[in-house]
Amino acid sequence: MNEAALLQNSLLVGAALFCIGLVGFLSRRNMIVMFLCAEMMLQGVSVSLVAWGRWHNNWDGQVLVIFILTVAACEAALALALFLMMFQRRENLDIAAWDDLREANLPAYVDHELPAVAEPAPHWPHLTLSGLEPKVDEEEVTHRSHV
Amino acid sequence: MEIDNLLILIPALPLAAFLLLAFFGRALGSRSHWPVVLAFAGSFVFSVLLLLNVQKQLDESNTNGQAQIGYEHVYTLWTWADVNDAYTPHSTATSAATAVAPATPHNFTIDITLRADPLTVFMLCMVTFISTLVAIYSSGYMHGDPGYPRFFTYVALFVFSMTMLVSVSNFLLLYVFWEAVGLCSYLLVGFWYEKPAAAAAGMKAFLVNRVGDFGFAIGIFLIWTTYGTLNFHDTQVAAANGTVQQVAGVLGQTRLANTALYATGGVAVAICLLLMAGACGKSAQFPLHVWLPDAMEGPTPVSALIHAATMVTAGVYMVARCTPLFMASAATPWFTIGSAPVTAQMVVAAIGGFTAILAGTIAITQNDLKRVLAYSTISQLGYMFLALGTGSFLGIVAGMFHLFTHAFFKALLFLGAGSVMHAMGGVIDMRRIGGLRRLMPITCWTFFIGCLALAGLFPFSGFWSKDEILGAVHRQAQTSEGFAGNWYAVLYWVGMITAGMTAFYTFRAFFRTFFGREQIPHEAGHHAHESPTPMTLPLVVLAVPAALIGGYYGLTHGILDFLSQTPSLAYQTVNRAAEKPEFELNLAITSTAIVAAGIALAGFLYLGNRKQVEWFAQLLRPLYLLSYGKFFIDPIYYGLVVWPLRVLANICYWIDRYVIDALVNFVGALPGVCGSVMRSLQNGMVQFYALAMMLGLLVLIGALILWPG
Numbered sequence: 001m002n003e004a005a006l007l008q009n010s011l012l013v014g015a016a017l018f019c020i021g022l023v024g025f026l027s028r029r030n031m032i033v034m035f036l037c038a039e040m041m042l043q044g045v046s047v048s049l050v051a052w053g054r055w056h057n058n059w060d061g062q063v064l065v066i067f068i069l070t071v072a073a074c075e076a077a078l079a080l081a082l083f084l085m086m087f088q089r090r091e092n093l094d095i096a097a098w099d100d101l102r103e104a105n106l107p108a109y110v111d112h113e114l115p116a117v118a119e120p121a122p123h124w125p126h127l128t129l130s131g132l133e134p135k136v137d138e139e140e141v142t143h144r145s146h147v
Numbered sequence: 148m149e150i151d152n153l154l155i156l157i158p159a160l161p162l163a164a165f166l167l168l169a170f171f172g173r174a175l176g177s178r179s180h181w182p183v184v185l186a187f188a189g190s191f192v193f194s195v196l197l198l199l200n201v202q203k204q205l206d207e208s209n210t211n212g213q214a215q216i217g218y219e220h221v222y223t224l225w226t227w228a229d230v231n232d233a234y235t236p237h238s239t240a241t242s243a244a245t246a247v248a249p250a251t252p253h254n255f256t257i258d259i260t261l262r263a264d265p266l267t268v269f270m271l272c273m274v275t276f277i278s279t280l281v282a283i284y285s286s287g288y289m290h291g292d293p294g295y296p297r298f299f300t301y302v303a304l305f306v307f308s309m310t311m312l313v314s315v316s317n318f319l320l321l322y323v324f325w326e327a328v329g330l331c332s333y334l335l336v337g338f339w340y341e342k343p344a345a346a347a348a349g350m351k352a353f354l355v356n357r358v359g360d361f362g363f364a365i366g367i368f369l370i371w372t373t374y375g376t377l378n379f380h381d382t383q384v385a386a387a388n389g390t391v392q393q394v395a396g397v398l399g400q401t402r403l404a405n406t407a408l409y410a411t412g413g414v415a416v417a418i419c420l421l422l423m424a425g426a427c428g429k430s431a432q433f434p435l436h437v438w439l440p441d442a443m444e445g446p447t448p449v450s451a452l453i454h455a456a457t458m459v460t461a462g463v464y465m466v467a468r469c470t471p472l473f474m475a476s477a478a479t480p481w482f483t484i485g486s487a488p489v490t491a492q493m494v495v496a497a498i499g500g501f502t503a504i505l506a507g508t509i510a511i512t513q514n515d516l517k518r519v520l521a522y523s524t525i526s527q528l529g530y531m532f533l534a535l536g537t538g539s540f541l542g543i544v545a546g547m548f549h550l551f552t553h554a555f556f557k558a559l560l561f562l563g564a565g566s567v568m569h570a571m572g573g574v575i576d577m578r579r580i581g582g583l584r585r586l587m588p589i590t591c592w593t594f595f596i597g598c599l600a601l602a603g604l605f606p607f608s609g610f611w612s613k614d615e616i617l618g619a620v621h622r623q624a625q626t627s628e629g630f631a632g633n634w635y636a637v638l639y640w641v642g643m644i645t646a647g648m649t650a651f652y653t654f655r656a657f658f659r660t661f662f663g664r665e666q667i668p669h670e671a672g673h674h675a676h677e678s679p680t681p682m683t684l685p686l687v688v689l690a691v692p693a694a695l696i697g698g699y700y701g702l703t704h705g706i707l708d709f710l711s712q713t714p715s716l717a718y719q720t721v722n723r724a725a726e727k728p729e730f731e732l733n734l735a736i737t738s739t740a741i742v743a744a745g746i747a748l749a750g751f752l753y754l755g756n757r758k759q760v761e762w763f764a765q766l767l768r769p770l771y772l773l774s775y776g777k778f779f780i781d782p783i784y785y786g787l788v789v790w791p792l793r794v795l796a797n798i799c800y801w802i803d804r805y806v807i808d809a810l811v812n813f814v815g816a817l818p819g820v821c822g823s824v825m826r827s828l829q830n831g832m833v834q835f836y837a838l839a840m841m842l843g844l845l846v847l848i849g850a851l852i853l854w855p856g
Contacts, residue, residue, distance in 0.1 A: 022841065026834050095833050102831025 003055060010051030017044030031083045031093045035076070042072045150204075151222045153197040154261040157271055158310040160186040160193075161278075165303035172296030179296040180286035183303050187282050190310065191275035198268045205265075205712050216403045217714035219264040221316050221380045230255040234372070253375045254384060256394075262316040262380065266547070266713040269706070270313040270464055273551055277456040277558050278306045280685035284562055285448040287681030288569055298338060298446070305331035309457050313464060318367045318377040318397070321465065325363070325429065328458045329356040335453065336445035348441040355438040359428015366421030370397060370472075373410045373418065379468070398471055398715050409475035419476040419491035422469055423498070430462030430528045433502040437781055439525055443517040447565025450517060455524055455561050456554035463531045463550050466495065467543055470535075470715045477538060487630030496536025496620070500638040500645075503529030505778065507648035511655070512775040516564050516575045519656045520557070523601065526645060527553050533638060534616040542619035543716060544707045549612035551706065552697045556600035556609060559689040563594035566678040566686065567660060572670030577656065582665030587677045591661045593686040598657045600693045602650035602742050605735070608697025614738055615701070617642050618731050646738055650745030658753040 001009075021040030028034050046065045053061020083093070090097050099108060164186035172179055205218050233255035282302065289298050308327035315321055330353070337349025371377055374397050381399035395401035395408065402408040409415070426432070431439040431454075442454055453459070466473070473492050480488030503526045510522035527549070534546030568575045570587060584591040596607070603609040620642060624635035667675050677683065700706045710716055752760050764771045773779075828839070 026838050026841070098833065099831030101829065103826050103829045106827065106830050108831075 007055045014044045014047035035079050150263050153193050157190045157193050160189045161303045161307040168300040179299045183299045184282045187279040191279050194271040194275045201268050215400050217717035218712045219714050221260050221262045224259040226258050228257040260316040261314045265709050267313050273554050274457050281448045281452040284685045287679050301334045316379045335449040336442045345444040348444040352438040352442045356428045359425045359435050362421045363425025369418045411478050415476035416481050416491050419473050426462030426466050430459045431525050436525050440518050440521040451558045451561035455557035460550050466535050492536050492538040496533050499529045499532025500641040503645045504641050507645045509777050510652040537619050537623040544710050545615035545619045548706050552608040552612040556597045556693040559597040559693050563590050566590040572674050574668040577659040579668045581663045584661040589683045593690040596690045596694050598653045601653050606698050611697035611701030647741040647745040650742040651749050654746045654749035
């Protein structure tokens with residue numbers, strides 16, 4: 001296809017990625033999924049940049065994409081470290097749990113109670129052992145000689 | 148001692164006593180009367196020394212030949228205000244009257260200047276003498292009162308203000324001390340401020356005074372614009388071009404020597420009437436007399452000092468001092484009835500006469516002894532203004548003579564009433580006390596002497612001064628032509644009738660209090676005995692001049708000779724047709740007959756059984772009600788003035804509270820409202836914040852794309 005059509009379609013793809021990432025970022029509650037969506041926004045922008053680079057027939061777009069990828073990697077490291085710390089505080093990955101800066105007179109928009117606990121693990125009957133215990137080769141158990 | 152030093156010391160001693168008590172009064176406690184009594188006694192001694200000094204100067208100038216009109220000696224302490232080019236009169240102003248040519252700027256200069264002339268010295272002696280006696284009396288009367296130091300502080304401030312009032316040589320300073328005595332009157336009348344009636348009476352006294360003072364202030368403004376100066380005396384200022392310029396004082400030698408230098412016409416009449424308005428306020432003349440009876444809520448020594456002898460005489464003093472102004476206004480009538488002119492002086496006389504008879508009529512029916520004396524004071528002050536309104540030299544001096552004798556016998560009467568009140572535990576209603584002559588003999592018989600003097604029976608002091616007044620009015624009635632003659636004739640008979648009424652109500656009060664069945668109210672408790680020495684001693688001391696001083700000066704004309712040397716009264720156009728008053732036998736017989744009839748009627752009604760009183764009251768019931776209700780002047784004032792103002796004040800309060808405050812509160816609430824809107828955006832949700840960021844970015848990019856340029 002010609003360059004104009006290629007540009008248009010590439011931009012559409014980039015825009016689609018960006019929008020999906022945006023909507024996902026705004027609506028998902030899991031911190032890691034939110035971060036994935038943010039990364040997707042960055043990728044959408046990268047696609048747009050490459051498309052424009054191809055359109056203008058120079059490397060500028062792709063150079064910027066390299067920058068973006070680098071920054072995204074650093075950002076990922078920081079973000080995941082933060083999420084780890086936050087998980088250790090609250091024991092869940094729900095972003096809505098972090099609403100401490102809420103004004104005092106406004107109600108909490110999310111539930112703070114965890115959903116009801118799932119059914120307890122079924123209680124299987126515990127049979128007595130029958131027969132002899134097989135001989136176990138410790139070496140073989142830990143380091144299997146063949147699969 | 149030098150006149151200058153004496154002039155300074157006389158007001159300085161009460162001022163020192165005031166300052167000492169203001170700072171250390173509480174520490175002095177029940178010894179607070181000592182600085183005050185000593186200061187007043189010292190002031191009195193210095194006043195007498197000043198009098199002797201001035202008399203000596205007068206004798207010397209008489210022998211040396213007079214270079215000036217009257218005698219005055221001014222002593223400038225310092226310059227208070229000095230504003231150059233303060234006012235440029237219009238070129239149409241009378242050039243003769245202003246000190247400098249019109250259309251040139253006048254300097255506004257106020258010097259603190261004290262003057263020594265016969266009128267001032269006369270007033271000073273009287274004021275300090277009465278003050279000393281009242282201070283001694285107060286140490287007994289106010290004994291045990293929790294506000295004892297405060298009382299003496301105020302009294303010291305008052306006497307300082309009064310001595311300065313009569314000593315200053317400037318209209319503005321006169322006004323300052325005029326207001327200061329009004330302030331002290333307020334403080335002292337409302338001395339027992341926790342009593343609502345006393346607090347209200349204090350406010351009423353001050354506010355009614357202020358109404359008069361408003362007129363007085365405008366009069367002073369007119370004097371400034373007309374004469375270009377507010378000083379009484381001539382001053383010399385260095386003019387811009389280096390020469391020394393004479394600024395002729397309003398009552399100074401330059402103007403007194405040349406009558407053309409006084410403005411005549413409407414301005415002069417306006418000035419005189421406005422000054423008279425101020426005097427009406429201060430000296431309780433109709434229609435501003437309503438504060439004086441209510442002022443009896445204050446302690447009785449206050450009534451004796453302020454409302455009998457000193458403050459209320461400030462108005463009389465001021466009008467007497469401004470005699471040249473009144474003389475200058477006599478050429479122009481204020482209004483004409485038909486073709487008959489009514490001058491400002493005739494108005495003064497009419498106000499005085501009318502007030503005299505009005506107050507006399509009210510006093511006949513009052514039950515409260517102090518109120519009877521208050522209305523009596525108003526009536527006697529009316530006599531003084533009647534005398535001043537004659538415009539003749541003898542009339543004016545008769546008015547001052549009556550002021551002098553009145554100070555003594557009225558102070559005596561008030562102190563006697565205070566003695567009765569002290570013994571009766573605060574009850575002064577004559578319906579509840581009676582027959583006290585055996586219980587309190589000293590009080591009774593000194594009060595009797597005071598009553599005789601007030602009624603004006605020969606040979607007590609009131610007779611001489613009142614007869615001189617009536618004689619002056621009679622003479623003026625005979626020498627004036629046409630309408631003015633009739634005017635003064637009517638006032639003469641008003642004065643006569645009032646003299647009869649004075650005798651009647653005075654002896655009515657005396658007989659009801661001291662004769663008849665002995666009646667002691669239960670509030671008296673163990674107080675019901677003769678008063679202690681600090682209280683009876685001034686009574687005895689005052690009884691002597693109340694009895695004798697009128698006769699002495701009436702026969703020797705000492706006061707007349709002395710006051711004739713005052714510059715204001717030595718003024719040439721003051722009618723000096725008769726230099727010495729002749730003793731008119733007809734007048735004396737008529738007045739004595741009327742007074743004796745009044746006393747006899749009072750004795751008939753109140754000495755024996757009192758059934759006829761009821762019969763009289765029933766017969767003249769409407770008149771009785773009118774008199775007992777004080778002619779309903781207070782309710783009229785309430786309806787005309789107080790109630791509309793109170794309504795207006797309530798409206799303003801309502802507007803202030805519910806309109807203006809609502810507006811301010813609304814403006815104050817706006818940030819809160821905006822804040823609460825903003826606050827609802829902070830809901831703590833991270834994704835909401837992210838959404839807000841996105842929306843903002845959208846708006847920004849949209850603006851960038853869509854906004855041309």
